[in-house]
Amino acid sequence: MRTLVKDLPEKIGETVELMGFLHWRRDLGKVQFLLLRDRTGVVQVVTGGRRLPLPESSLRVVGRVVANEKAPGGLEVQAEELEVLSPALEPTPVEIPKEEWRANPETLLEYRYVTLRGEKARAPLRVQAALVRGFRRYLDRQGFTEVFTPKVVRAGAEGGSGLFGVDYFEHRAYLAQSPQLYKQILVGVYERVYEVAPVWRAEDHATSRHLNEYLSLDVEMGFIGSEEELLRLEEELLQEMLEEAYVSAGREMELLEAERPSLPRDIPRLTHQEARRLLREELGYPAGADLSEEAERLLGQYAKKRWGSDWLFITRYPRALRPFYTYPEPDGTTRGFDLLFRGLEITSGGQRIHRYEELLESLKAKGMDPEGFRGYLEVFKYGMPPHGGFAIGAERLTQKLLGLPNVRYARAFPRDRHRLEP
Structure with missing residues (x-):
C-alpha cells in the first residue's frame, strides 16, 4: 500500500x-541521493548503482525509513526497489x-x-482551495444555497463595457463579467445564495x-435592513476563510513565509468622501x-499605521461610480462599498435597488436601455425583498495573503491581455 x-x-x-516525481538527484557513484516529491511533500531517498532518469520522471520506490537529522524532514528512505513508472x-x-x-515570470x-x-x-x-472551502462552509452554516448561473449571457451586469463577445448560433452573446443579475433573481427564490465560478473582464x-x-466568490442575501449587515457578514466570513487556510494549508503558508494578517472583528471604515479628504490633506x-x-x-498603509x-x-x-443597481442615497452617495486588503481592492459590494420603478429610473439615468435587461427586470415586478451582496476576487485575496508579486501566480493557468496558453 502506498505511503x-x-x-x-x-x-x-x-x-x-x-x-511520486524525481524532484532532484545527485550521483556520487556508489551512493546516489534523490528527492522524491508527492502531493504532500519531499523526502530524501538513498540508493546506489542505478541509472537514474531525468528529473520529473515518475517513480515507485520501496525502502526502509530511517532517521537522519541532516536529511529534509529529519529522515530518509533507503531504497530496496526503484521503478521508473514514466521517464x-x-x-x-x-x-x-x-x-x-524572482525568475522571469x-x-x-x-x-x-x-x-x-x-x-x-x-x-x-x-491555499486558495482552503479559502474557498472556508467560504462555502461558513455560508452553508448561515443558511445560504450554492447556485450555478449562466456564463454565456445576453448583456453585461454593468452595462456592456468590458465584455468578451462570442457567437451564439444566430445571436451575439457575451461571457459573463459577473453573476450579479442572476444571483439577485435567485434571492427571490432562496433568499440567501452564493456562487464560486469564473468571470471574464475584457x-x-x-x-x-x-x-x-478570475475566480469570483459571490454572495447575495435578502431581507436586509442596510449594507451594514453585509459588512458584518463579510467580517465573519473572512475570519473563517483565513482560519481554514491556516489549519488545512498551514504547510503551504509556512513554505511561502506568509505573514498572518491582522483581522479585527470590526474592520475600520472610511466613507469615500473621507478617504479622498485624507488622501489630499494628510497623505x-x-x-x-x-x-x-x-x-x-x-x-492600506494608513489603515495599518492608524488601526493596525x-x-x-x-x-x-x-452614485456615478457604482453600477445602476446600487441603492442610492438622497445625498448622491450609495450603499455601495469596497474592501481593501493590504492596499488592494479584493471586494466590491453593496445594497441593491429592489423596486421596479426605481431600477428603471436608474438604468435610464446611466444612459442604458432597459430592454437589454428585460429578463432581469421582470422579477422586480413580483415583490423582491431589500437585498444586497458582494464579490471577493479569489486570486487577489490569495496574492495579498501570501505576498505574491504577481496575481498570475494565484491561478493555475492565467488568462491576461496577452495569454491564451497553456
Whole structure:
C-alpha cells in the first residue's frame, strides 16, 4: 500500500512503498541521493548503482525509513526497489527545485504545465482551495444555497463595457463579467445564495494585479435592513476563510513565509468622501473621484499605521461610480462599498435597488436601455425583498495573503491581455 511523504515520521523503522516525481538527484557513484516529491511533500531517498532518469520522471520506490537529522524532514528512505513508472524525455525548461518568484515570470507562465509542479508554485493554489472551502462552509452554516448561473449571457451586469463577445448560433452573446443579475433573481427564490465560478473582464490591463479571467466568490442575501449587515457578514466570513487556510494549508503558508494578517472583528471604515479628504490633506495625494491603485495602496498603509489593520472598508461611494443597481442615497452617495486588503481592492459590494420603478429610473439615468435587461427586470415586478451582496476576487485575496508579486501566480493557468496558453 502506498505511503505518502507526510506520513513517513510515523513509519521510521518500517519498509514502505512511495510513488511520486524525481524532484532532484545527485550521483556520487556508489551512493546516489534523490528527492522524491508527492502531493504532500519531499523526502530524501538513498540508493546506489542505478541509472537514474531525468528529473520529473515518475517513480515507485520501496525502502526502509530511517532517521537522519541532516536529511529534509529529519529522515530518509533507503531504497530496496526503484521503478521508473514514466521517464521524463527531456530536461525541464525550468529547474523545478530552483524555481523562485524572482525568475522571469513569462518563462514560469509559458511553461506553467511543468513549473506548477514546484512546491512554491503549487502552494498558492492549495491555499486558495482552503479559502474557498472556508467560504462555502461558513455560508452553508448561515443558511445560504450554492447556485450555478449562466456564463454565456445576453448583456453585461454593468452595462456592456468590458465584455468578451462570442457567437451564439444566430445571436451575439457575451461571457459573463459577473453573476450579479442572476444571483439577485435567485434571492427571490432562496433568499440567501452564493456562487464560486469564473468571470471574464475584457479590460486592457497588463499589470501584476489584473486578470481577464478570475475566480469570483459571490454572495447575495435578502431581507436586509442596510449594507451594514453585509459588512458584518463579510467580517465573519473572512475570519473563517483565513482560519481554514491556516489549519488545512498551514504547510503551504509556512513554505511561502506568509505573514498572518491582522483581522479585527470590526474592520475600520472610511466613507469615500473621507478617504479622498485624507488622501489630499494628510497623505498629500491628489485623489480623483475614482480611487487609483496608488490611492488604494496609500489608504492600506494608513489603515495599518492608524488601526493596525490590514483591511479597510471604503463605503458610501458616489452614485456615478457604482453600477445602476446600487441603492442610492438622497445625498448622491450609495450603499455601495469596497474592501481593501493590504492596499488592494479584493471586494466590491453593496445594497441593491429592489423596486421596479426605481431600477428603471436608474438604468435610464446611466444612459442604458432597459430592454437589454428585460429578463432581469421582470422579477422586480413580483415583490423582491431589500437585498444586497458582494464579490471577493479569489486570486487577489490569495496574492495579498501570501505576498505574491504577481496575481498570475494565484491561478493555475492565467488568462491576461496577452495569454491564451497553456
